[in-house]
Amino acid sequence: MGNKRFTIIEGGGVTTPKGFKAGGLHCGLKKTDRHDLGVIVCEVPAAAAAVYTTNLFQAAPLLVTRESLGKGGTLRAVIVNSGNANACTGEQGDADARTMQSNTAEALGVSKDQVAVASTGVIGELLKMDRVTSGIDKLPGRLREDIQGSDDFCQAILTTDLVKKVSCVSVQVDGRQVTIAGAAKGSGMIHPNMATMLGFVTTDVSIGSDLLQQLLREVTNVSFNMITVDGDTSTNDMLVAMASGLAGNEELTRDHPDFAAFADGLRHVCAELAKAIARDGEGATKLIETTVIGAASDEAAQAIAKTIIGSSLVKSAVYGADANWGRIIAAVGRAGQPVNVGTVDIRLGDILVLEQSRPIPFDEEIALEYLKGDTVGINVNLNMGSGKATAWGCDLTYDYVRINAAYRT
The missing domain is CATH 3.10.20.340 (ArgJ beta chain, C-terminal domain)
Structure with a gap:
């Protein structure tokens, strides 16, 4: 399957690109026993980029992630919880998001400035941090580099979603296989200029964080910013991309002969995730x-x-x-x-x-x-x-x- 620019990888996920592991578990934020805490980890500092909700009320995790990316443009991990948005929670919410960041960094043995934080769920309620911190301590033992790790992470980010949302493709760059994968959540509070959605893209291409940021914005405008379910834009929307560089290609620039192929692959992944969110809109049948x-x-x-x-x-x-x-x-x-x-x-x-x-x-x-x-x-x-x-x-x-x-x- 695929076209002349990219090839679809059936059964791929965010752990398919070289250098990535992921995992998830139930820590007790949700009333059900579904996973509600997940993490993606890169074995090397990954060039990183992100786009965020345009809602003026931005949740504490977004502020922490913005700060981290502003300090160097690289990430080693992203920690995500569902069941609670940690939004409109004041100084305590800010402190809780920073605790999630520092505890994850300690558990994984990485710098806290290289950990992004994301949350989704009910607005205006404080996180049950005893459950979150206990879950973070257990996450390193749940990390896997196979598709199970990706699946566990995908489940951990869902709220009212009925299905996991994932897409994966490969492209040829300098004659080497480069993989691009993505996972997302979103079902309600969905509207252009981001939505109540979280998206995570992993790739093993070699690319600078500045160019990745530019490309992510361009791709978002024709994918995630072109969906709507109900006209509401949330406080927590965020799309994060991480590039390990382990495919071994010459660093991408806009003048690189294979740049267009990579951009097409990234656009396809994001568009497929966007369509999956729209199809899974709350109560939707079509x-x-x-x-x-x-x-x-x-x-x-x-x-x-x-x-x-x-x-x-x-x-x-x-x-x-x-x-x-x-x-x-x-x-x-x-x-x-x-x-x-x-x-x-x-x-x-x-x-x-x-x-x-x-x-x-x-x-x-x-x-x-x-x-x-x-x-x-x-x-x-x-x-x-x-x-x-x-x-x-x-x-x-x-x-x-x-x-x-x-x-x-």
Whole structure:
């Protein structure tokens, strides 16, 4: 499987790139017995980069991770807990995040400035630090470099997620195999400009932290920033990338002949994780993929695609398998972008329902059957320019309300 730029590795995970181990365990933050504490460890200082939520209320772990990356751009480990966000918890929350960092560093025998911290779960409650510190002490004995280590870590970061989210590819750089892998969590409180999601990328490519940071931002803009579930942006969203350099390639630059292949591989991993988050939206039954072409610019296409995918009316219509294209055209018109109101085409999958902004007769039964599927494509052509973008979301169901009405209980 794959294409000329990268090859998909079935069954790969964050431990597949050279130099990485991972693990997870249940320390008692969750009411169930699912893992709730996990760690990824690199055997060498890894070039590192991160992007964070745009929410003004940023949780304590983000502040600690920003500080660590600002001191040198390398990491040896990232420690993650689920079940508690450690957000809006004041000075005690800050102290707890620093304790997680220092205890992990001591347990692993690395500098605390090379440990990133991430948390996800309920906002406004203090961590049960006795359970966290006890769990951290046990984590070194749970580290594995095989797929089980990756799986244990993936389970440890889940909250309302129903499934683990992982992607892995390989690319050729200087004739050597370079591996890129990612794991993520996210199901609700998901919206562009990061979401209530955590993402972790590992790779064994040799690349500087500055270029990795630039590339991570670029890739995020066309992957994680193009998904929405419910229009809410959380306090804890973070995407961290670590590159061990152990593939042995010449350090990547933008002028390197294989840079584009690596960028494609990273983009694929992040897009697959983003789609998995959208598909696993709280209460969701369908993935919605909206593609906008013919826009005045890529930025305009992005804004329009995200407006469509974020519309509660569009999402509800998809849940009900209702081919109500009026809700789609209304979303196009309120996106705040240039639109020629007389030249818009809309398709549901391959079914043309609007041409040059005029209704086209279509078979309602065929449309109904299409919309009952687990993936629904909404395709919009503005017929104005060359701008294009794709966004991902999910339907809005009764279960979304049920899940969030009782989130703390």
